[in-house]
Ligand SMILES: Nc1ncnc2c1ncn2[C@@H]1O[C@H](COP(=O)(O)OP(=O)(O)OP(=O)(O)O)[C@@H](O)[C@H]1O
């Protein structure tokens with residue numbers, strides 16, 4: 309690694325009305341390093357990088373990029389300088405091919421027109437050079453999230469990126485996809501590209517990054533070499549205390565709260581049968597795409613069931629809508645929290661773009677006041693900042709939005725709670741609070757179905773773990789017998805094991 313500094317931030321500050329999001333941060337990034345930024349939800353990570361991409365203007369401070377000083381950058385300028393950001397929400401056009409997306413908006417600037425064929429050839433050449441195994445003619449709408457991310461990166465490469473910034477890129481990726489992304493990142497570093505990497509998965513920082521900066525409440529706490537720190541140390545810098553192990557939990561009772569038999573949606577999953585007991589956390593593991601979210605959505609009445617039977621506390625039920633599910637005592641923390649909940653904190657104009665689940669799950673809330681009340685109630689528990697209850701949802705950091713949805717479901721009196729990726733995007737301190745809340749819910753006699761791709765949390769929290777593969781349940785492990793390897797082998801179908 310060279311010691312030349314590509315980027316230096318001097319006392320960079322962003323003041324929003326009522327929130328000092330980034331407070332006099334001095335940060336220096338070396339050319340060719342992978343530099344991690346970590347911190348709790350709302351610490352200011354995304355705001356910091358938005359000032360680099362030109363999406364947000366600093367209130368004060370200086371950005372020095374390759375020796376030139378700037379008070380602010382505009383988005384076009386950032387691209388020209390070679391700064392590219394991969395956000396969690398993509399900017400690709402779904403109806404266009406990979407090639408068209410890569411060269412979108414750039415044909416005419418060079419004074420000549422790139423036709424489809426040429427664009428395809430050029431894009432394919434880049435794809436082949438970086439060995440990412442895509443066909444440039446594929447429509448972006450046919451790509452997985454991971455593939456879209458790779459297209460974003462190839463697009464950045466085609467624009468001669470010097471500083472590539474990734475904001476929580478792995479939140480929705482499978483293990484395999486994460487490893488492809490890491491390979492690509494290492495290749496980029498090998499060619500002198502500098503990377504800023506934001507993630508709540510601390511193990512990734514140790515795998516991929518050379519240095520790490522910790523932000524807390526908008527302040528820079530420390531920048532250090534990854535080789536010279538440990539996960540507990542980073543956590544202490546982030547949350548200001550040590551975190552214990554997974555909380556201890558009483559074993560479940562015998563009473564069956566939810567019985568599911570031969571449930572099928574006639575499309576993605578079939579013949580799903582299981583029992584959830586009082587006081588039980590039932591884990592469900594599967595690779596992304598195996599249909600586990602569809603199972604949760606069907607149980608919750610947000611998707612139509614084609615066949616099968618469901619009993620809630622011994623009573624046969626026919627759940628036809630989320631409102632109905634709610635009446636039967638079911639709650640859902642959905643995977644797609646962006647498209648969920650938050651209704652009453654939002655502006656009415658934004659309400660119009662809400663998805664159906666959102667609109668339907670509305671029923672859990674009576675009015676804005678009660679929603680604010682819920683946020684206030686869980687504010688401390690889930691470590692939400694002071695200003696959160698007053699803020700419109702869109703001004704909240706990604707992780708804080710998720711906490712609001714979690715709070716909303718926890719505040720209801722559902723006896724059966726379906727959690728789909730309960731801690732995705734949530735900081736390490738709040739994760740532990742959520743685990744403790746789950747144990748508390750169980751001790752109150754409720755039952756939890758926890759769908760998760762985070763193996764440590766599944767292994768640490770579940771009483772039993774169901775494994776799903778290609779739309780079917782293929783096995784079940786008791787807490788004591790489950791290991792990461794067993795889960796993965798079964799979920800990936802490498803061996804036809806039946807536990
Ligand atoms: N447009 C905005 N208007 C007002 N406040 C904002 C706006 N955008 C962000 N904030 C506030 O600035 C603070 C920092 O938010 P930011 O999104 O940078 O956090 P983050 O570290 O990326 O968190 P997460 O891990 O949850 O993504 C938060 O308190 C947030 O509510």
Ligand SMILES: [Mg+2]
Pocket residue numbers: 353354355475705706707
């Ligand atoms: Mg963020």
